[in-house]
Amino acid sequence: MRWALLTAASLPFLGCVAYPAAERNPAAVQQVDKCWKMSRRGQTAEATSCFIALTTSKDAYLRAEGQWGVKNYTGANDQFKEAVKQHAQDPHVKVRWGRLFLERFNKEEASNLFEEALGLDKDDPEAMLGQAWVASEGFDKMAVELAGKALKQQEKYPEAHELLAKLALEDSNPKKAREEADLAIAQDAESLDAMAIHLTIDLLEDQPESAWGKKILAINPRYGRAWSMAAESFIHNRRYEEGIALYKKAIELDPGYLEAYSELGVNLMRLAREDEARQALEHAYQNGYRNAATVNSLTLIDSYKNFITYKHDRYTLRLHKKEAELLRPYMEEQMEKILASYDQKYGFRLKEHVQVEVYPDHADFAVRAIGIPGLGALGVTFGSIVAMDSPSGRPPGSFHWASTLWHEMSHVYTLTATKHRTPRWFTEGMAVYEETEASPDWGDRVDPLVLGAIKGKKLLPVAELERGFVRPSYNGQVIVSYFQAGRICNYIAEKWGPAKLVQMMKEFAGPVPTDAVIKKVLGLDAAEFDKQFLAWIDGHFKPLADGLDDWRKKLVTVSKAAKDKDWLVVLAEGPSLRKQYPDFVESGSVYELLAQAYEAKGDKKLAKAELKLYSDAGGRTPETLKKLAALQSEAGEKKEAAITLDRINLISPVLDEETHTRLATLWLEQGNYPGAVREYRAVVASKPADPAQARYNLAKSLDAAGRLDEAADEVLAALEAAPGFRPAQKLLLELTAKQEAAPTRKK
Amino acid sequence: MKLTLLLWLALPLPAATFYVTVSGLGGEPEYETRFAGLATEAHKLVTGTPDAKAFLHSGILATKAKIRESFTQIATDAGPDDNLVVLLIGHGTFDGTDYKINLPGPDLSGVELAALLDRVKAKKQLVVNTTSASGASVASLQRPNRVVIAATKSGTERNATVFARFWVEALRDAGADADKNETVMALEAFRYADQKTVQYYERGKRIATEHAVLEDTGQGEAVRNPAPDNGHGLVASRTPLLRLGAAQKSAADPAKQQLLSKRDDVEQRIDQLKYNKAAMPAAEYRKQLQVLLVELAKVQKEIDQ
Known part of the structure; x- marks a missing residue:
């Protein structure tokens, strides 16, 4: 809200430079410009005197700039309120007010003010650039466009070039970034942020002795912002440790640069260095830097008391205490499989200790990942730290947590193998590829959005695939890019063999750009690769993509028929429809409709077969899988029923004591005692309505597994809750007799 | 309860x-x-x-x-x-x-x-x-x-x-x-x-x-x-x-009154033990609990015969 109190008066200047339009009072313009220039040069005392002089001006706008310059943001906000009345037709005042909001973490209000400025002058370059900054914060492709528009209106505009340089760097285009930075420097020899771009590129290219650092410090010996900008790029490139070191350098140069403290804290948290993170974040917070990321991160650190840590030789699990005991065995089992599989596949053993954090509250996970809520991802990896949604954090069936864990752990290996130099498309592609390698029914299926992109020829050349992740140009392009990257890895593995993927991984450590890696490892140009890959994609998906509209229409017809219980139509149309698009396993899939129809016709065998196809195709709605398991049990296929129910554990094992009980019973019958123990433990950990029965069942399975002491403990726990529980009493007497017969055991 | x-x-x-x-x-x-x-x-x-x-x-x-x-x-x-x-x-x-x-x-x-x-x-x-x-x-x-x-x-x-x-x-x-x-x-x-x-x-x-x-x-x-x-x-x-069951049937059998009284006694001792749980070493609590629960199970078995 625009009129909200901004913040305390003691905050440092965060680096914002005014370039007032020429038609304004030249003396005032010069005075404001002079003050900010001194500030930029690190002449703090002189700049402060200059700004204080402005605070006594008769012009509210000048007073606002003065208050802003002395970091009295509340005062500046108050003066801007006056200033827009005094200069009602001057877009510059609105733009400057907007820039104050942008600096003080309120981009919505900033954007509103820039819009109002454009309402006064649709061609105002400052307002356009303001909007470009707002867009850049959200990695919106409009940022480039808006900055370009601003430059068309005002040819000499170094800040616009600085922004374009930053955006080019984010798009992994260092050449373009340097060109824009040079243009900014040509227009303003003291363009520190342009120099910071050069510094950043040098550092990213492993040139620590960059001359640009010296040039920057020659102008402003305290310009920590340059190293903070570099740090941001390193983080963006998943080079977290180096990014953290750069934030520290920024703070060393400018101890009052609170944004660097906040970012340092957020990134230390990403690497699970919480004590250091808390220190940095609290410093920022206590000195008035209270943006959402700082506040949320501190709140999240406080919440860690509600998590339980399980340490192993090679990894640590951090699980929320409300579900820790339940999730632990499943996650440990997957972690052991992952480490064994990837060690062997990638040919090296991780030296780093991995930490996996699982958040039942998606908002906490989002804060953990980016400092603020609103993240769409399921998991995120920072070096050797993995954070992900708990299966309880989303509706059952909406994601496959084991698949996500394999995905994120693939990042850990790829980042390690490439020394964090991998392009994003490759690490994401490998991670997506590994999901279905782990099990064909895992991983996301080909969805209509992707098919639409294939039909519309929207897949990107491999050398440009990075921008599909970083700066999407249409809705859903990130999802399409995940698909494309994954399929590129599939294609390479299929045509050249999986070893080529490992070889590419090593090459990317160079660092070497994508086209060069493709050429060296696969022996063909990127353009030729694209041609062959697209032909392969067309071979797999073109008929489906072309027939998607027709499929949709038919699905509507069959769905309506199912709703009306017109089973003849469902049975007539369903099989061909399912065959046309077998990957469609979302809610209301043809598989489910056909199974309903078969059941309605009394043919449980066909219903079971249909649901089995659904499960094999990657269907993951727990209720549908339970239905399949019930039909399998009923048909005497107990082993298959257990496999089906066990699959649910990798999708949604929480708040479902019924499924755990059913699976435990099946496994007990089949003599799979360790499995039965695990499942009955899951029932106990689910905090069941009948804890005595749950403990008793667990004791029975432990007894069957020959684990007498543990069985005795559990039966005692059952009887502690319900002393009169007859079956447990009987088991206690039996166990006591067995224990007495084996005197070495604990009594 | x-x-x-x-x-x-x-x-x-x-x-x-x-x-x-x-x-x-x-x-x-x-x-x-x-x-x-x-x-x-x-x-x-x-x-x-x-x-x-x-x-x-x-x-x-x-x-x-x-x-x-x-x-x-x-x-x-x-x-x-x-x-x-x-x-x-x-x-x-x-x-x-x-x-x-x-x-x-x-x-x-x-x-x-x-x-x-x-x-x-x-x-x-x-x-x-x-x-x-x-x-x-x-x-x-x-x-x-x-x-x-x-x-x-x-x-x-x-x-x-x-x-x-x-x-x-x-x-x-x-x-x-x-x-x-x-x-x-x-x-x-x-x-x-x-x-x-x-x-x-x-x-x-x-x-x-x-x-x-x-x-x-x-x-x-x-x-x-x-x-x-x-x-x-x-x-x-x-x-x-x-x-749910026929718990009241036993109570109606005069021959089992002594056993029922004994069961009540053991149950009360179990309750007493549970009441003192927080103040006891865990191992000692478990040991005493097991003894009492075994005793209760045996009495119940007799009642049910």
Whole structure:
């Protein structure tokens, strides 16, 4: 809200430079410009005197700039309120007010003010650039466009070039970034942020002795912002440790640069260095830097008391205490499989200790990942730290947590193998590829959005695939890019063999750009690769993509028929429809409709077969899988029923004591005692309505597994809750007799 | 269900339990079917227990007049040692002053229901109001020795509830008898149904639109989590809802009186031990618990022979 109190008066200047339009009072313009220039040069005392002089001006706008310059943001906000009345037709005042909001973490209000400025002058370059900054914060492709528009209106505009340089760097285009930075420097020899771009590129290219650092410090010996900008790029490139070191350098140069403290804290948290993170974040917070990321991160650190840590030789699990005991065995089992599989596949053993954090509250996970809520991802990896949604954090069936864990752990290996130099498309592609390698029914299926992109020829050349992740140009392009990257890895593995993927991984450590890696490892140009890959994609998906509209229409017809219980139509149309698009396993899939129809016709065998196809195709709605398991049990296929129910554990094992009980019973019958123990433990950990029965069942399975002491403990726990529980009493007497017969055991 | 050692009392054997089950108007076919189905199932489940006298009012027959008739009969038949269990299923409304359950014809208000209940001499009374807005009925229904359970914490929770479904499940599922004494007490059923209701919303990532409460002190606010620290749950822990087995058969056998007395003694020692648990080393507690539980199991085995 625009009129909200901004913040305390003691905050440092965060680096914002005014370039007032020429038609304004030249003396005032010069005075404001002079003050900010001194500030930029690190002449703090002189700049402060200059700004204080402005605070006594008769012009509210000048007073606002003065208050802003002395970091009295509340005062500046108050003066801007006056200033827009005094200069009602001057877009510059609105733009400057907007820039104050942008600096003080309120981009919505900033954007509103820039819009109002454009309402006064649709061609105002400052307002356009303001909007470009707002867009850049959200990695919106409009940022480039808006900055370009601003430059068309005002040819000499170094800040616009600085922004374009930053955006080019984010798009992994260092050449373009340097060109824009040079243009900014040509227009303003003291363009520190342009120099910071050069510094950043040098550092990213492993040139620590960059001359640009010296040039920057020659102008402003305290310009920590340059190293903070570099740090941001390193983080963006998943080079977290180096990014953290750069934030520290920024703070060393400018101890009052609170944004660097906040970012340092957020990134230390990403690497699970919480004590250091808390220190940095609290410093920022206590000195008035209270943006959402700082506040949320501190709140999240406080919440860690509600998590339980399980340490192993090679990894640590951090699980929320409300579900820790339940999730632990499943996650440990997957972690052991992952480490064994990837060690062997990638040919090296991780030296780093991995930490996996699982958040039942998606908002906490989002804060953990980016400092603020609103993240769409399921998991995120920072070096050797993995954070992900708990299966309880989303509706059952909406994601496959084991698949996500394999995905994120693939990042850990790829980042390690490439020394964090991998392009994003490759690490994401490998991670997506590994999901279905782990099990064909895992991983996301080909969805209509992707098919639409294939039909519309929207897949990107491999050398440009990075921008599909970083700066999407249409809705859903990130999802399409995940698909494309994954399929590129599939294609390479299929045509050249999986070893080529490992070889590419090593090459990317160079660092070497994508086209060069493709050429060296696969022996063909990127353009030729694209041609062959697209032909392969067309071979797999073109008929489906072309027939998607027709499929949709038919699905509507069959769905309506199912709703009306017109089973003849469902049975007539369903099989061909399912065959046309077998990957469609979302809610209301043809598989489910056909199974309903078969059941309605009394043919449980066909219903079971249909649901089995659904499960094999990657269907993951727990209720549908339970239905399949019930039909399998009923048909005497107990082993298959257990496999089906066990699959649910990798999708949604929480708040479902019924499924755990059913699976435990099946496994007990089949003599799979360790499995039965695990499942009955899951029932106990689910905090069941009948804890005595749950403990008793667990004791029975432990007894069957020959684990007498543990069985005795559990039966005692059952009887502690319900002393009169007859079956447990009987088991206690039996166990006591067995224990007495084996005197070495604990009594 | 026993809250502490001091609350332990052998369960009195009631002469009879009077059950009144009401399902009100559904408004839509889906709700009509659901409410009637739940009421019928609940009625069937309680009818099968010993000494049950059950009344069902469902669908178009669930009128205020018919319900009054049943209460008139119960007021005549029930004595002080009997139990009364009333279950309301359906839609409820609250206009800021009065709570009402929607019935064919005139609705029944909370105050009117309280007046009907007050005429019944049975000391132990349990009212389970599972309707929407049922929290608003607690104030008019509460009275010493009467357990009042509502599916919603207030009259402002107006969405259709799922609590009734899990309450009926508690009647059906032996798991609701958490202490396995073959009697589902009101508190056990409340905890069972409440837990299932909470899980229903959690599992589906739905926003919970109902929060069940219990009031058994006859005064003050109903609570979400009855426990000794908030003074709720004592009466509910001693109010039987449903007897599952034939626990009372042994009590009727004079030859087993000595064994029963011994069992009571061991049970009291177990309660005493549990009471002291926090002050004991874990290993010592476990050792003593095992000895007592083995002793109890042996006594029970003799009783059952």
